[in-house]
Amino acid sequence: MGNIHKKDAEYKVWKKRNDEKKNRNRLKRKIKHSKQLKIQSEKGNNNLPYKTFNVPKIFSIINNPEDTILFLNDIINNVEKIRKIIKSRNNKNNFIRTFSINMDNTMEITGDALMYLLTIIKNTRGQKLLPVNWIGNFPKDEKMKKFLQNSGYLKYMHTAKENLIKTNEHIQIQTGQSYEYKEGNKIIDIRQKIIDFTCKKLNKNKIQVNFLMTMLTEMITNIKDHAYDDDNIFENSWYIFVENLPNKISYTFMDNGLGIPTTIKKNKIEQFFKKFDVDKEYKYIKAGVSGLEKRSKTGQIERGNGLPSIYEQYKINKISKLIIISNKAYYIENNPKDLENNLNGTIFYWEIKKEVNI
Secondary structure: OOOOOOOOHHHHHHHHHHHHHHHHHHHHHHHHHHHHHHHHHHHOOOOOOOEEEEOOOEEOOOOOHHHHHHHHHHHHHHHHHHHHHHHHOOOOOOOOEEEEEEOOOOOEEOHHHHHHHHHHHHOOOHHHOOOEEEEEOOOOOHHHHHHHHHHOHHHHOOOOHHHOOOOOOEEEEEEEOOOEEEEOOEEEEHHHHHHHHHHHHHOOOOOOOOHHHHHHHHHHHHHHHOOOOOOOOOOOOEEEEEEEOOOEEEEEEEEOOOOHHHHOOOOHHHHHHHHOOOOOOHHHHHHHHHOOOOOOOOOOOOOOOHHHHHHHHHHOOOOEEEEEEEEEEEEOOOOOEEEEEEEEEEEEEEEEEOOOOO
C-alpha cells in the first residue's frame, strides 16, 4: 500500500476494512477475557474480598440491645447471602468469604453478646457448613482484652495457644444440647457444675443453692419442647456463661431457638393481634412469668411451669436483676418494652448478690 495516497479511494476502502478487522479482533479478545474470568469464577479462583464488621463500642445485648442486635443481624444477613449463593452454584469448591470481626474500639463486652456472635460463627460449620473464614482482633482496651480471654470465647476459635486462658473465677462459655456435655474423657452435668461453682464462691451448701437446678432444668428442657423447628437458622444448642465478680455472681443463659413470643401458647385475642403484628411481644413474657394460665404448646400438664418457677426465685429474692430477652421482647419487671430489632432466640440474665443470705 506504499504507492497509494491516503486521499485515494482505494486507500480509504483498505483503511475501513483494516479498522473493522482490528475492532473485530479487539472484541474477540474482550470476549475471550470475559470467558476466562467466568471460568476462573466457576473454579473458585476469584475468592470474594473480606468484609469487616465493626463491633459496637458497647457490645452487650443486655446493656445496649438495639445497636448490638442490629450489628449481629447484619452478620446473619451476610451469612445467609453466602448460603443462598452456595445453594445456587453448581461448583461449590474453593468459594471462600472472609469475615473480619473488628473490636478495636470496643469498650464494654458482656457474655450474652459473645455467645450470640459465637452461635452465628458455629452455624457456618458442622451440619450447616459454609465457606466462611472468620478472623478478628482484640479490643485496644486492656480490660476488655482480658475479659475476652477469660470468657472462653477464644477456645471455639482458631487462635494462638497463649491466648487461651483457664480461670477459676468464671465458668467459661459452654455450649451443649442436653444437661450433659463431654470435657476430655469426663461427662459433665452443666447444672451440677454451676451449683458447685456457686457454692464455692458464696460459701453455701448445695441445698441452699439448689433452686439453680430447677431454673437450669427448665431452661434446658424448654429447648427440646419449644425452641426449634426445621426452619430455624441455628442448630439446637444452649450456651451459658457464669462470671464471679466482687459483689455478685452473674449468670447468662441463651438458647438460639425460635423465641418465647413465637412459641408461647396464645389465647384467641393474642392470636388475632399477633396475626396483624400489632401486639407488644413483651406481653407474652409477662403473661408467661405470671403463671395465671398454662402457656406450654406441648399441652402437657407438667409443662408450662418454667417461666413462673424462674420468676418465683426473683420474687423471693433468691436472684436479682432478672432480664429476659426474646425476639423483640425485652423483659425486666419495672420497665418491659419491645425492641426495634429482632433477636433469634432467648437470653436469660440474672445475678446473685453476695451479701444476700440465701
